[in-house]
Every structure is written in C-alpha cells, then in structure tokens.
Amino acid sequence: MTEAETSRPDPVTPVLTKRWLSPNSWRLSTYEQLEGYTALRKALSGTPEQLVALVKESGLRGRGGAGFPAGVKWSFMPPNEDKPHYLVINADEGEPGTCKDIPLMMADPHSLIEGCIIAAYAMRSHHCFIYVRGEVPHCIRRLNAAVREAEAAGYLGTNILDSGFDLKITVHAGAGAYICGEETALLDSLEGRRGQPRLKPPFPAAAGLYAAPTTVNNVETIASVPFIVNGGSDWFRKMGSERSPGPKIFSISGHVERPGQYEAPLGTTLRELLELAGGMKDGIPLKFWTPGGSSTPLFTAEHLDVPLDFEGAAEAGSMLGTTAVMVFNETVSVPWAVMKWTEFYEHESCGKCTPCREGTYWLAGILQRMVDGRGTESDIETLLDICDNVLGRSFCALGDGAVSPITSGIKYFRDEFLALCDKNKAAPATPALAGAH
Amino acid sequence: MTEFNQPPNEPLTTGKSYGGSNIGAGETHVEAGPDVDVVAASAISAEETERLVTETTPDLSVFGPDVVAKAAEQMARYPESRSALLPMLHLVQSVEGYVSQAGIQFCAEQLGLSNAEVSAVATFYTMYKRKPCGEHLVSVCTNTLCAVLGGDAIYQRLQQHLGEGGQPLKHEDTSGTPGEPGSITLEHAECLAACDLGPVLQVNYEYYDNQTPESAVELVDALRRGEKPAPTRGAPLTSLRDVELQLAGFFPEDEATYRSHVDGPSAAVETLRGAQLAADRGWTAPTMPEKAPELPEVEKK
Numbered sequence: 001m002t003e004a005e006t007s008r009p010d011p012v013t014p015v016l017t018k019r020w021l022s023p024n025s026w027r028l029s030t031y032e033q034l035e036g037y038t039a040l041r042k043a044l045s046g047t048p049e050q051l052v053a054l055v056k057e058s059g060l061r062g063r064g065g066a067g068f069p070a071g072v073k074w075s076f077m078p079p080n081e082d083k084p085h086y087l088v089i090n091a092d093e094g095e096p097g098t099c100k101d102i103p104l105m106m107a108d109p110h111s112l113i114e115g116c117i118i119a120a121y122a123m124r125s126h127h128c129f130i131y132v133r134g135e136v137p138h139c140i141r142r143l144n145a146a147v148r149e150a151e152a153a154g155y156l157g158t159n160i161l162d163s164g165f166d167l168k169i170t171v172h173a174g175a176g177a178y179i180c181g182e183e184t185a186l187l188d189s190l191e192g193r194r195g196q197p198r199l200k201p202p203f204p205a206a207a208g209l210y211a212a213p214t215t216v217n218n219v220e221t222i223a224s225v226p227f228i229v230n231g232g233s234d235w236f237r238k239m240g241s242e243r244s245p246g247p248k249i250f251s252i253s254g255h256v257e258r259p260g261q262y263e264a265p266l267g268t269t270l271r272e273l274l275e276l277a278g279g280m281k282d283g284i285p286l287k288f289w290t291p292g293g294s295s296t297p298l299f300t301a302e303h304l305d306v307p308l309d310f311e312g313a314a315e316a317g318s319m320l321g322t323t324a325v326m327v328f329n330e331t332v333s334v335p336w337a338v339m340k341w342t343e344f345y346e347h348e349s350c351g352k353c354t355p356c357r358e359g360t361y362w363l364a365g366i367l368q369r370m371v372d373g374r375g376t377e378s379d380i381e382t383l384l385d386i387c388d389n390v391l392g393r394s395f396c397a398l399g400d401g402a403v404s405p406i407t408s409g410i411k412y413f414r415d416e417f418l419a420l421c422d423k424n425k426a427a428p429a430t431p432a433l434a435g436a437h
Numbered sequence: 438m439t440e441f442n443q444p445p446n447e448p449l450t451t452g453k454s455y456g457g458s459n460i461g462a463g464e465t466h467v468e469a470g471p472d473v474d475v476v477a478a479s480a481i482s483a484e485e486t487e488r489l490v491t492e493t494t495p496d497l498s499v500f501g502p503d504v505v506a507k508a509a510e511q512m513a514r515y516p517e518s519r520s521a522l523l524p525m526l527h528l529v530q531s532v533e534g535y536v537s538q539a540g541i542q543f544c545a546e547q548l549g550l551s552n553a554e555v556s557a558v559a560t561f562y563t564m565y566k567r568k569p570c571g572e573h574l575v576s577v578c579t580n581t582l583c584a585v586l587g588g589d590a591i592y593q594r595l596q597q598h599l600g601e602g603g604q605p606l607k608h609e610d611t612s613g614t615p616g617e618p619g620s621i622t623l624e625h626a627e628c629l630a631a632c633d634l635g636p637v638l639q640v641n642y643e644y645y646d647n648q649t650p651e652s653a654v655e656l657v658d659a660l661r662r663g664e665k666p667a668p669t670r671g672a673p674l675t676s677l678r679d680v681e682l683q684l685a686g687f688f689p690e691d692e693a694t695y696r697s698h699v700d701g702p703s704a705a706v707e708t709l710r711g712a713q714l715a716a717d718r719g720w721t722a723p724t725m726p727e728k729a730p731e732l733p734e735v736e737k738k
Contacts, residue, residue, distance in 0.1 A: 049735045050732035094628055174523065176565075260633045328585065
C-alpha cells in the first residue's frame with residue numbers, strides 16, 4: 001500500500017450526508033444525477049448470496065444502537081421461500097438525543113429506498129415495510145413521494161430493471177411509542193397490536209412479521225448498503241476501525257457552538273467532534289455527555305479521548321448506541337437531568353414486564369422527591385438497588401437503558417445526589433444549578 | 438378483614454407516601470347490589486358516573502362511504518388486514534379530530550375485531566387522542582436536552598399563556614372550543630428527534646426549530662388569529678386533521694398541492710453543518726474505485 005492509502009481519512013467523511021447539500025436532494029432526478037440507482041443495477045447482476053457475503057466482508061454493523069453485524073443478520077434468513085420473507089426498516093427514531101435518520105429520510109429518501117431494494121433482493125423478500133414514527137409527517141411525505149417515483153421509473157414493482165425480481169415497499173406511520181423502536185415490539189405494532197416486545201427466541205429471522213422470516217434493520221444501516229455495493233468492502237474499511245468500520249453520522253446537540261450532523265469515521269473522539277462543532281458554547285466547561293443517546297451510560301470530561309466506536313465506548317464503560325452525542329455543560333444538575341430521563345422511561349415503559357413497569361415508576365418517584373429536596377442519603381442506595389433489579393431482568397433493553405443514566409450519574413456525580421439530601425437538613429445556601437429546585 | 442389486623446372502617450395506608458404514590462390509600466370499592474344507588478355511592482362525579490353506567494350505541498354516520506373506501510384501501514396495503522389498524526386510527530382521527538368511541542367501533546367493524554381489541558391499541562399510543570382536540574396540536578419537547586435549552590420554560594409559558602382565569606392549561610387540554618378555527622391543544626412531548634435544533638416544538642407534527650418562550654407565544658397567538666405561520670421544516674401548515682389524513686397514507690390529490698407539501702423545507706443549517714464544513718475545507722470520504730469492484734465469489738450450495 002502507498003502512504004496515501006494507509007493515512008487517516010479526513011475528519012469529516014460525507015458519504016450518507018453528501019447529497020444533502022444538493023438542491024432538491026430528495027427528488028429522483030437529483031438522485032440519478034448523483035450515481036443514484038447504479039448500485040442497484042450492480043447488485044441485481046449478482047446473486048443474493050454474493051450480496052450477503054459483500055455486506056459481511058464490509059463489516060457493516062447495525063446503526064440502530066446494538067451494532068450487530070448486518071451481513072450476519074441477513075445470513076440468518078432461510079435460503080428457501082416456504083413462507084414469504086419480509087424486510088422491515090426501523091425508522092422509529094426516538095432515543096433521546098438521536099436525530100440522524102429523520103434528516104436522512106427527509107434529505108435523501110432514495111438512498112434508503114435503493115438500500116431496501118438491494119437488501120430485499122439479498123434476503124429474497126418481496127415486501128418491505130418502512131415503519132416511521134408518526135410524529136414526522138414530513139419524512140413520511142418524502143418517503144411516499146420517493147416510492148412513487150421509484151415505482152414509476154421501474155425501480156420498484158414487478159420485474160425490476162428486467163431482473164425478474166419483484167418488490168413492493170409500504171410506508172407505515174407509527175403513533176407515538178418509543179418502545180416500538182425495539183424490533184419485536186415494532187413487529188407487534190406493525191401487526192396492528194400494542195407495541196410490546198416478544199420473547200426471543202424465536203428471533204425474527206425464524207418467526208417475525210406474521211410469524212414469517214423477517215429482518216429488521218435501521219435506516220442508516222440500509223442506506224449505507226448502496227455505497228458498499230459501489231465502493232466495495234475495502235473502500236468502506238478505509239474509514240473506522242477493524243471491528244467498527246465505516247463512516248457514521250454523529251448527531252451533536254446541546255451546549256456546543258455549532259450543533260448538527262457530522263458524518264465522521266467510527267472511532268472519532270469527542271475532543272475531535274467538539275473541534276468540528278466549534279467547542280463548548282460560550283466557553284462554559286463540559287460536565288457530562290452521552291455517546292449514543294440517554295440509554296448509554298454517561299461520560300464525563302475524563303472521556304474526551306475515548307474512540308467512539310463499538311469497542312471503544314464499551315471498554316470505557318458505556319455503549320456507542322446511536323452516536324447521539326448530547327453535550328451538557330457545568331450549569332446542568334446531574335440528578336435533575338437523570339430525573340427527566342427517568343420520567344421519560346417511566347412514560348414509555350410498555351407495561352409488559354414487572355421489573356421495568358414498576359421499577360421505572362419507583363425510580364422516577366424517588367428521583368422527583370430527591371430533586372424536590374426531600375430525599376435522604378439512603379435513597380441513593382434504594383435507587384441502585386432498584387436499578388440492580390431492573391438491569392438484565394427486564395423483558396427487553398428498555399429497562400437496561402432506563403438504569404444507565406441513574407447508575408452512571410451516581411457513579412460519577414454521587415456528591416450531587418448527596419448535596420440534594422443535605423438541603424433537606426440545612427437551610428438553602430448557594431444558588432441551585434439549572435433545574436435543581 | 439381481620440387477617441390484615443386493620444382497624445374496621447380505617448382505609449389501608451400502604452404505600453401512601455412512598456415516592457409520592459397514593460397506591461393502596463383509601464377505599465377501593467363499594468359493594469353494589471341491585472338496590473344500591475350507584476350514582477350516589479360513586480366516588481367520582483355524578484356526571485361521569487352516569488356516562489360510565491349508561492349503555493350507549495355510538496353513531497357511526499360520520500364515517501361515510503368515502504371513509505369506508507379509504508379503510509378498505511388501507512387494508513389492501515398489507516398481507517393481513519389487522520396491520521391497517523394503526524393507519525385506520527389515524528384515519529378516524531382525521532375525520533373527528535380524535536378517536537371517539539364511534540371511531541373505535543368503526544375500526545373494529547372494518548377489521549372484524551372487538552371494540553376491546555381496538556381500544557387496547559388506541560390507548561397504548563400517545564398520538565391517538567381520546568378527547569376532542571383543537572384545530573392545531575402544539576407539542577413541546579420537554580425531554581432532558583430540549584428542557585435544558587429552554588423547552589421546559591417554553592412549555593410553562595404556553596401553559597400560562599393559553600390558560601384561562603389564571604389557571605395554566607394542562608397537558609392535552611384545549612384552548613378555545615375543540616374543532617373550532619384557532620383552537621389549540623397543548624401537550625408536552627418526548628424526544629422529537631431534532632436535538633441539534635433544540636428547543637423544538639411541533640404544530641400538527643411540523644417542526645418549529647430553535648424556539649424561545651417569546652417565539653412560541655407569538656406562534657400560538659398567530660394560530661389563534663387564524664394565521665398559519667410556516668414551519669421551519671415541513672409542509673405548509675394545515676390542521677391536525679389534515680395531517681392525520683396524511684399519516685393514514687392519503688396525500689393531496691391535486692398535483693400542485695402535493696408537490697408543495699413534499700417540497701416543504703427540510704435542510705436546516707444544523708442538518709447540513711457537517712457536510713458543509715467538509716465542502717468548505719475540502720474534506721471528503723476516501724475516493725471510491727473508478728469501477729465498482731466485482732461482488733465476492735461464493736460457493737454454490
């Protein structure tokens with residue numbers, strides 16, 4: 001390899017976000033001018049097995065939070081077609097802090113549609129559903145318009161581009177339930193039921209939508225596929241690390257000068273991201289942040305140099321999640337922030353399993369009492385005890401996510417929780433932090 | 438009762454104060470034989486009790502042949518008709534402005550489900566409103582990040598501003614007469630997935646980004662005057678019912694209107710920041726090979 005090939009990629013590597021700058025980027029005419037639907041032709045010239053192998057080789061990992069290797073997931077689909085196969089796109093973006101899929105679907109819906117066609121072909125599916133959260137009608141409009149355009153141009157429907165492959169895409173609006181981002185709850189919801197998670201196994205590849213083989217993939221994952229087909233796995237691996245390759249949309253929000261969507265190689269650190277985003281707003285120092293949404297344990301200024309890939313975030317005690325980087329400065333009270341998140345989980349707990357339903361209820365109540373200045377030191381132990389009874393004992397990952405802010409908040413900022421209890425004894429002295437009154 | 442060692446006529450007090458809960462406090466039931474006056478014995482208001490104990494047959498006439506045809510179209514989109522339930526609840530909400538008991542029964546009849554099965558679904562999802570809503574629904578994100586940036590202040594300010602007689606408007610309550618022009622239902626919402634643009638609010642689910650309490654008050658005042666201020670991102674503002682029809686999967690049939698909705702703005706400065714920064718600095722992703730590489734060889738099974 002030459003030196004140029006081994007050198008680090010640029011700090012920002014627009015792949016998924018590159019077309020967003022073009023006028024009317026959501027239209028088919030724009031998409032086709034910018035290499036759109038060339039990957040589909042390439043893909044349809046190969047076999048489904050070749051595409052699964054390509055995605056495996058690329059090392060693409062799920063962008064919805066869990067990071068499961070996409071090609072491996074695809075390979076779980078049975079080779080026969082005894083039952084219909086379904087591809088379901090999880091566009092129920094709702095993890096607090098996460099705001100990458102919605103701009104992607106608004107700005108470049110055809111990249112998702114093209115990815116869906118390739119993925120459906122690879123998994124022998126002839127009906128794909130895009131489950132979009134209901135609160136984003138503008139995404140739903142753009143997706144519907146893109147499906148119409150793709151149908152009219154022969155990219156969807158029967159005998160796509162004379163390949164003999166048929167595919168129908170149905171855009172489906174949800175109705176406001178965070179839990180439907182959990183893949184089996186999403187399937188129940190798509191079947192017209194309350195969105196409550198299912199016991200696994202059987203996994204969706206064995207018995208998913210209508211008990212038929214189903215793969216559920218995140219928007220960003222599937223939108224990456226056309227680029228992998230066109231660029232190849234070696235190109236994709238020029239960004240990111242060995243086990244976490246590729247570019248990733250980092251959504252930077254909160255107390256920074258220039259919040260926004262920054263697509264950078266996996267493994268980029270917060271220090272580097274802050275530099276891109278113009279640093280901390282008004283120079284007020286960083287206090288805590290999430291690497292990938294509120295369900296990923298908090299980080300602090302100690303973690304500025306943690307490489308933000310799946311391994312790096314996990315080794316440092318958190319998770320990469322959705323790379324929703326929420327940045328909070330010194331003015332924010334940790335117990336208050338944790339209480340607000342816990343109220344969210346309490347509201348969104350689906351009620352199916354006891355640890356999560358009851359746990360989030362009591363956790364929120366205790367945190368509200370503490371923030372209200374009526375807590376005692378023993379409340380901290382009670383919180384941790386309840387967290388211990390929710391983590392790993394809930395039906396799905398919502399319960400695990402719900403305890404992340406609490407346990408990490410207490411781990412790094414126990415003094416702040418203690419200080420709230422002190423207030424109960426002594427007369428209030430110094431001004432409280434934002435929200436902590 | 439004796440096995441609980443509870444003094445007679447004393448309410449149970451378990452859990453009365455823990456975590457602010459009242460669970461277990463007070464009497465929970467009254468035995469009602471045929472000779473008991475349930476209205477007098479009821480712990481809730483006479484009006485509400487009357488409503489609960491009176492059997493009614495909902496009037497479904499509001500769901501005309503056009504709505505039945507739309508419901509049929511929804512069912513045809515799915516391999517199994519029940520999948521059309523969520524879109525169908527959006528459809529009935531577009532007709533009535535909320536999901537009424539009649540709306541529940543309509544869906545049940547179309548799908549061959551019981552009213553209870555449909556109610557179970559309708560009550561699970563926050564977007565289905567169980568009482569009549571205003572012409573507009575204003576949703577303020579009060580999840581942690583937006584709250585820190587001012588979302589809580591915006592919500593409280595709107596509660597005060599839209600409230601009457603010094604009483605703040607409560608979550609999901611309506612200012613004005615529901616369904617009348619200029620009426621507004623207010624709610625606090627969970628994360629609306631626009632965190633880089635926080636604090637955000639939505640009117641009929643169209644985005645109004647980077648809000649302040651002052652801009653939010655101006656916005657709702659304009660809505661009350663019958664104006665339709667353009668969203669930062671989204672289609673030209675219509676009404677909650679119109680948007681519900683789109684969520685049900687029915688878009689404007691007139692081409693010009695349809696185009697104007699699809700082409701409504703979406704590219705906020707924040708959305709494009711990374712891509713723009715790269716363009717300005719000349720940063721790019723590694724160059725792709727000139728010709729797409731061959732797909733990997735796999736052994737034939």
